[in-house]
Structure formats: structure tokens, C-alpha cells
Amino acid sequence: MPRPASAKHPKRAPSAAKVEELRGFLDDLMLRYHRPEFLGTDPLAMVHALPPGLDREVGALLAALLAYGNVKQIQRSLNILFTAMDGRPGRFVSQFNHHHAAAALDGFKHRFTTADDVLALCHLLHEALAGADSLEPFFLRGCRFDDETDLALAAGRFVENLCAQDFGAHLDRETVITRTSFKHLLPRADHGSAAKRVHLWLRWMVRPADGVDLGLWRTVPASHLLVPVDTHLLRLGRHLGFTRLTTHSLAASREITAALRRVHPTDPTRYDFALCRLGILQACPTASRMEACLQCELRLACTTHRRLARKPRHPLSS
Numbered sequence: 001m002p003r004p005a006s007a008k009h010p011k012r013a014p015s016a017a018k019v020e021e022l023r024g025f026l027d028d029l030m031l032r033y034h035r036p037e038f039l040g041t042d043p044l045a046m047v048h049a050l051p052p053g054l055d056r057e058v059g060a061l062l063a064a065l066l067a068y069g070n071v072k073q074i075q076r077s078l079n080i081l082f083t084a085m086d087g088r089p090g091r092f093v094s095q096f097n098h099h100h101a102a103a104a105l106d107g108f109k110h111r112f113t114t115a116d117d118v119l120a121l122c123h124l125l126h127e128a129l130a131g132a133d134s135l136e137p138f139f140l141r142g143c144r145f146d147d148e149t150d151l152a153l154a155a156g157r158f159v160e161n162l163c164a165q166d167f168g169a170h171l172d173r174e175t176v177i178t179r180t181s182f183k184h185l186l187p188r189a190d191h192g193s194a195a196k197r198v199h200l201w202l203r204w205m206v207r208p209a210d211g212v213d214l215g216l217w218r219t220v221p222a223s224h225l226l227v228p229v230d231t232h233l234l235r236l237g238r239h240l241g242f243t244r245l246t247t248h249s250l251a252a253s254r255e256i257t258a259a260l261r262r263v264h265p266t267d268p269t270r271y272d273f274a275l276c277r278l279g280i281l282q283a284c285p286t287a288s289r290m291e292a293c294l295q296c297e298l299r300l301a302c303t304t305h306r307r308l309a310r311k312p313r314h315p316l317s318s
């Protein structure tokens with residue numbers, strides 16, 4: 001059976017000095033970008049504007065699950081959705097009433113996601129809450145912290161447990177869970193894909209409140225988080241030699257997280273927001289350029305910068 005590209009040349013673990021050096025570069029990057037003033041490029045900005053507690057927790061889940069497409073489109077859709085919920089997504093879900101919710105969500109659409117998808121999700125979240133003031137106890141039902149070193153399977157069980165609940169008198173279970181748009185809205189993190197949107201929500205919930213992440217959960221350890229792999233993080237992970245994989249897969253998420261866990265064992269995803277800003281703000285342009293690298297905190301650890309530095313410049317280039 002062919003081995004994955006990254007397994008053909010197993011890498012030696014970096015020395016303690018190299019890890020220490022990388023930690024310094026990543027901490028510098030975090031100092032620059034892991035700040036509330038950069039939230040404007042992230043759907044998390046709209047979550048911070050919600051009332052603290054359950055409204056923020058449910059709002060964060062909706063924001064993360066709808067975080068596909070361009071930023072403006074996401075922000076427009078979230079604005080419409082949160083307005084339909086009177087700015088209280090937690091209350092909307094905890095006091096869920098099918099007829100009222102269906103009327104409030106009527107006409108909502110975000111790319112593939114329809115009002116029916118959001119309606120079904122809100123019903124399932126209402127069932128999951130069962131009167132509690134947080135989704136954390138429901139998520140914990142799928143956790144096996146002693147046997148599993150990350151949250152991929154737990155996140156998969158979260159979706160499985162959500163969909164195993166009573167769908168009530170107004171929804172047909174088979175119709176909902178087989179609908180392509182619903183499966184896209186609520187991806188299975190244990191089926192091989194990176195499931196970026198689910199891991200993004202978990203990072204927001206679990207990492208401490210630091211002006212960016214929300215720190216709403218108390219029991220799930222940050223050491224078990226996986227980085228939410230999108231285009232930017234995959235590219236940065238490849239630049240830094242954390243992975244050679246080219247697809248947004250669970251395997252890529254695990255390889256990049258493993259490298260970051262060496263740097264920060266208890267909180268490997270702490271660098272995720274800052275690394276993503278490098279890509280989103282084009283501080284690390286898609287077509288790598290030496291001019292950008294010279295401004296970058298990561299250049300001394302970056303394999304792409306090393307390659308650019310070795311490449312002789314064309315005599316006629318300016």
C-alpha cells in the first residue's frame with residue numbers, strides 16, 4: 001500500500017534548541033497578530049459582540065459552521081442570522097419553538113446552507129442543551145481524554161450524538177441527516193477531512209479568554225485541540241516544514257498540531273490565529289517573495305525563505 005508523502009521520509013525530532021528557537025519566533029509572531037485589533041478579518045469579531053455566556057457559545061458555533069466563503073459574505077450572513085435571533089442565539093436555541101424559529105429564519109441562505117438546515121441545527125442544539133446553560137456537558141459525553149490525544153473522534157461523536165436525538169414532530173430525521181447541505185453545515189471531524197470549522201469552534205471555546213479566543217469551557221484541555229486547517233494554515237505549515245501534505249485533511253491537521261505541540265505542549269493551537277493572519281493579510285503572499293520574508297518573524301525557521309535565499313536573482317531583475 002503506498003505510504004503518504006509525509007511518511008516516505010520520516011523526520012527526526014528537532015533538537016531542544018531548535019524547538020526553543022522556533023518558540024521564540026512564534027511568540028514574536030503572536031505578539032504582533034494575536035490581538036483584538038485583528039479580529040476584523042475573522043467571523044469571531046461578531047461573536048465578541050454578543051452577550052457573554054450561552055449566546056456567545058451558540059453564536060460561536062453558528063459563526064464557525066458558516067465560516068466558509070469570503071469574509072464579507074460570512075459577516076453579512078451572520079448579521080442576518082443574529083438579527084433574526086434578536087441578537088440572542090443562545091436564548092433562541094434554549095427557548096426553541098419550531099413555528100417561531102421557522103418564521104424568524106424564513107429566507108435565510110448562506111451559500112449552500114439553507115434556513116431548513118439552521119432550523120434543524122437549532123432544534124438539535126435545544127435538545128442537546130436540555131435546560132443546561134452550556135453545550136460543554138453534551139460535548140464531554142463524546143470525550144475520551146485518557147485514550148485519545150486529540151479531539152477528532154470526540155468532535156465526530158458530538159455530531160453523531162446531536163443527530164441521534166429526537167427530531168420532534170416537525171422534522172424528519174432521515175430527510176435532515178441525508179441532505180447534502182446539512183451534512184456540509186455539520187461536518188464529521190472523524191471522517192478524514194480537516195473539519196476546520198468544527199475545530200475552529202473548539203479553539204474559541206477551549207483556549208483561555210485572551211481578547212481573541214473566548215475561554216467559555218472549563219473541562220476540555222487545550223492540549224487536545226487540533227489546529228483548524230484552512231488554505232492559509234496548510235500553506236504556513238508547509239513553509240515551516242510541519243507537513244508535506246497538500247490537502248486539508250485530518251492527517252495534515254494532526255501533523256501541524258504535532259509540530260506545534262512540541263513548541264507548546266499544553267496549548268498547541270495558541271499560534272493558529274496569528275499564523276492565519278500572515279496568510280489572510282497577505283503578509284506571507286501566496287507567491288512567496290523575499291521582500292515579504294524579510295519582514296517576517298518566521299524567516300529563520302522557514303524552509304521557503306531558505307530556498308528563496310539560495311536562489312540567485314536574475315541579473316535583469318530589479
Ligand code: SF4
Binds near residue numbers: 283305
Ligand atoms: S518567511 Fe516568507 S515564506 Fe516563510 S512564512 Fe514568512 S513570509 Fe511566508
